Amino acid sequence: MRVIQATRLGGPEVLALADMPDPVPGPDQTLVDVEAAGINFADIKRIEGSYGATTTPFVPGSEVIGRTADGRRVMGFATNAYASKALIGDPVDVPDDLKPGQALALLVQGLSAWHLLRTAARLSPGETVVVNAAAGGVGHLAVQLAREFGAGRVIGTASTAEKRDLVLELGADAAVDGDADGYAERVVEAGQGRPADIVLDAVGGRVFEAALDALAPFGRLVTYGSSGGEPLPAVDPGLLTQRNISVTGYWLGGSLHLPGMTTPLRELMELTAIGRLRPLAGGEYPLADARRALEDLAGRRTTGKLVLIP
Incomplete structure (x- = not known):
């Protein structure tokens, strides 16, 4: 072979x-x-x-x-x-009518997006969710699932106008530039003056730090990578305590041995079949x-x- x-x-x-x-x-x-x-x-x-x-x-x-x-x-x-x-x-x-890229998007990226929102972030209905790199493999599914799971407002970040247009097409309420400079201000403005309850971040580095600044009290930042090429910064526990915010991590590969971690794949396939999820x-x-x-x-x-x- x-x-x-x-x-x-x-x-x-x-x-x-x-x-x-x-x-x-x-x-x-x-x-x-x-x-x-x-x-x-x-x-x-x-x-x-x-x-x-x-x-x-x-x-x-x-x-x-x-x-x-x-x-x-x-x-x-x-x-x-x-x-x-x-x-x-x-x-x-x-199914034969599902393109290979669409099907495979549900396996790693789809399961990751599901667990980021449900298992790691513990999304509650009405919360504001920010998805960094929202036009990417995990991001584009997380935007759609956040809406499906009852988020009050979904904001996606992306690096180009073309990608931001795609994020809006996928159902986000707003799409903003994901650059670290001015990140928190753009997120709060896109949230109609409200900071984020949840930020999903796979960029890392300065964007991770900026995302911390964009969190509301009891907000959760879920890190699942560092695709920006910068290392993840150290987090001061005192800062988390003072602002009543939290940081958690998620990695699909490190959780697949646990019972039930692939079960959401059935839900993802069903949502795709009825047109409510578009990988x-x-x-x-x-x-x-x-x-x-x-x-x-x-x-x-x-x-x-x-x-x-x-």
Whole structure:
């Protein structure tokens, strides 16, 4: 089978096309011919070595959609996903009319958005929710789910006017520039003078600090990444106490072993089927163009779910 390997730790330039033997299914594993492999920001972090020690070479990726030997179209979590064949556990059937990018958007990004709002932020009806990087993979679904879950006002941040227009199209009440300078003032203005009850942030750095300033009393900032390239700053517990605010973190990969964490996928599929949730299929790249795909993702030049097509 054809695969993409990280030949060493580093940026997308370390990726190379290679041949490997077909994988052999073990207990509770299903072999699929890969229709598409999902691309996630976590793949960039793993290739960099930011997610702990990794022996090279290795095949990145964690999710695929494909066909089983008996013709079922399924998706699921996989290791070594950047490949023409992959092994998955607990396969989920996918309708033929759903684009691969739309389906895979629900797996990592959709589950992440669901848990960010429900499990980590504990959204209550009527609260003001701010979604940073709202045109991205998790962000565009979080905007829609916040509305679905009863948020009183949904505000998205994005770096360009085109992306902000998309955020409004997806149902946000307002869309503002996500730059750290003037962030809190723009958020409060977009909230009609009301600070945010919840901010979902995967940008980090100065944007994270600015988001703290935008929180209302008892507001919650949920951090789930640092795609801006700046490290997450230290948080003074005294500041949290004085302002009655909190910071919590969420990572889907670190929670999947817990009971029930994938159960919301059924709800996400149902909402998509009835048209109340619109997962955006982003760019489709040939498997051999994995380097370009990750460069585009890292450069924040994309919207929606990116996939590799073997």
